[in-house]
Amino acid sequence: MDTEAANKLQGQIQDTREKYTYFLLTAAGACIGYAVEKVAGFALSWKLTPLALSLVAWAISFWFGCRAIKRSEYGLRYNHAYLTAARSMPDKLALNSLMGDEARASASSSRWQFRFFVSGGVAFVLWRLLELLPR
DSSP states (O other): OOHHHHHHHHHHHHHHHHHHHHHHHHHHHHHHHHHHHHHTTOOOOGGGHHHHHHHHHHHHHHHHHHHHHHHHHHHHHHHHHHHHTOOSHHHHHHHHHHHHHHHHHHHHHHHHHHHHHHHHHHHHHHHHHHHHSOO
16 A cells, blocks of 8 residues: 555544544533433432433543543644654654554543443433332
8 A cells, every 4th residue: 555545544544533532522412411401300319310420421421532632633733743843863753652642542532432421321221210110
């Protein structure tokens, strides 16, 4: 595979990853809004604990999504510096290390974003099931 095709493919992978992150950010925000709307008028009780957990999980998912985007941006900045400003081998090695760190941090944040999003969904379903129990 030539370099141009590899670069194009890498760009498509990055675009897909960003779209997925933004999708989960939007979904977490929508879930928070929906859950808050569904709880309107409920009196405080222990049965609301799973709902509270789902809201917290979705909020953490949202935070990890924002963190993933920011870390990805840092990685792109380091990559740009590597390609344009790095002249010496120590500079290139340092920037290469920073790019790897940011890529790992961004990937880790993306995984945690998904995990907390799913956890919030499970907690929300549990709350809905508890609401079906007789009082």
